[in-house]
Amino acid sequence: MPRTTVRSLRPFAVCAGAALALAGCGAAQGPAGSASTSATTSAATSSATSSSATTSSASAIPAACMKGTVATHTDGKLTIGTDTPAYGPWFSDNDPANGRGYESAVAYAIADKLGFAPGDVKWVTVPFNKAVLPGAKDFDFDVNQVSITDARKKAVDFSSGYYDVVQTVITYKGSPIDGKTMIADLKGAKLGAQVGTTSLLAITDQIGAESAVYQSNDKAVLALKAHQIDGIVADLPTAFFMTAVQLDDGVIVGQLPLTGSTPEQFGAVLDKGSALTPCVTAAVDALRADGELDTLVTTWLSSQGAPELK
Template structure:
């Protein structure tokens, strides 16, 4: 989920150890397997890769691109967690920064079947079996928790369980795991309000049109600290069934590039680079209670 930045997330929140691991990405009920194959990085030289444009790695994301995933809506600056991850993947594959080209692709556009105008897309895409019928996913680069955001003045601020939110008017972005979490886990009395993007959901909370909104934990930190006046995080929670939600890089279905991209992500996990990037750009919810 995304929101127009007022400031840099990293400057607002101290970096700390993050659970390898929200989920603004659209969702399905079950997680899908990432395509890894038996490929190693030694098999993945730029000249041998099936690229959209020879010698260039074309990476897509949404526009605007928001904190803490990107910075100043400029994915090419290497700042923000997903921008940094994208360049780290490019480096593992043997590309210089100058060899990377960014293009724009809306979230709902990217998850549809069909040939893609990019080599891979990074945009908080949750890996799922249903979605994997239309697209490929790399190995996961992040695992996620959901969070409840409300106002300091809200009677729901002190909620300690998901059941405490049953009578709240809740909102979330359309087609996201956050919306699924509302329907499947909180199960509020009133039908949740659905918004085209996180900007509109957050504005609805600011205007008190909803009592709370649901977003992934890093985005919730950013919203509460930098975007919503008087915003606060009520708590975080994990899915009640299946594996923890994970984000993967998205590629065209059956892309020959998928195994190499997965090999690059795996290498970043193995050498500790993913954790370092999380520590730099994201923050652990050490002071946010878990809602049961």
Template sequence: MPRSSGPLTLTALCAVLVSVAACAPQDDAPTDTATPAATAGPACSKDKLPTRTAGKLTVATDEPAYAPWFTDNKPESGEGFEAAVAYAVAGKLGYAPGDVTWARVKFDTAVAPGPKNFDFDINQFSITEERKRAVDFSSPYHLVRQAVIAPKSGKIAGKKSLADLRGAKLGAQVGTTSYQAITQVIKPKTKPQVYNSNDDAKKALQNGQIDGLVVDLPTAFYITGAELTDTTIVGQLPQVGAPEAFGLLLDRGSPLTACVSGAVDQLRGDGTIKKLEQKWLAQVAGATELT
């Protein structure tokens, strides 16, 4: 998803963004938003973990799985940031790539209460207190901001403030923090539109049914740079409260939560996550901060 000149590392990207608290290196990712972690040690070895299938690790994500998080809707390839993170976590727990099985679960189904058909799910799940009442989360593996994209010729292209967006018709995927960002940060006069997937939301944007679409910033860069090239990033939304963090999602009370968190902590501590961010999420331009 590069746009124009050579790629920047995550650190360099954050340097060109305004008010970039949420772009802190992953070594500094907050741990108070997730279930307390335990170091992935002997108790977290493959032969002792009570996974759904003995000796296998079942990982879930949505259908379709979007870039830059996955490549060509093939999580099993290990290509894309979240696919790579999933296999890195599996490796820390002692699972070879051939021991990993992928399941497809819709976003809103995964965050809902009830038994899960996976060991963990990776699908840009922001860790929130509300969701933690229904599911478990690992330690954060990525910090993120929300952004607004719009047609280059649209009514909100070039706008600089939240006030400029309050008269716009906006949309987002159901059950996401992108939707919450519309209602809690932008607070438009018109009720935002909700879509079952980002594909549906992008079609609505193309068809002129909405003026703008809210997604996380890396997805915004990819959509505007590779998918809908007649669109632009209007800007990123201000961070309200603690930085928004993505975590691996597990069943509520899962016996795997501490081990999965320990694996994520190790990957963050040894620099693996930072390297994966630089490979898959590096950008070439910042996004204006909407105030």
């Protein structure tokens, strides 16, 4: 099966690159700007300007969840956490508050469903590992490509899933795993992933390869550039971003097949037992029912696939 190369991913780089202009991809202005007339605006503005979408899902959100009634970390504000750097295609320009990038747009769309205007949203920096540790949180919810797992549910709450995850292996052209099509061919490789992620678990549990742990995906990319590792495992949109923007000679080896009966999903992280958990879940469910999540996927994430490793 042919591999996906950086050449075929350049259109995605234009839309997802954190350092690149996004207006040409149908992106909306940031939360402080005026609403876009594009059909694929960011959630920070499209939900606020689309009365029909708000009306269609209003009944799905309990009155107790709306601003003015629901208790939040700061009265009248919705505090949302994410890590830094906040990179594409999940965020843009390392600025979660601009409403650009898939997770930023989803966060503002959730806020809108709960009656919070863009100006009511406050962002705080939360390292990935800290977000899923037990203990009181300094945010109402966190969005940071955190997969919902039973183990993590023992320490924190999750909303329903807002993105279905596919784990993907990337490398550089001419590497020992470039062109491989079988998972068995990767067992002798050294693969890197971010600490605490399901990508890291996939290296050992699904591939059976040696793993290298990094504090961030950016550090894993640096290691791959230096040929200290043979490849990186990350979710599919992040893999597209790495090969199209961060690596001059990056290639996608392939995506790992689904394990189990249900897909891995990213969910918003909340404090264990948070009264906001059913509210954020109701908002995500309404966004899915309205088709808004599908629109945001089309706007911010690549629609291209990758070969499946056998």
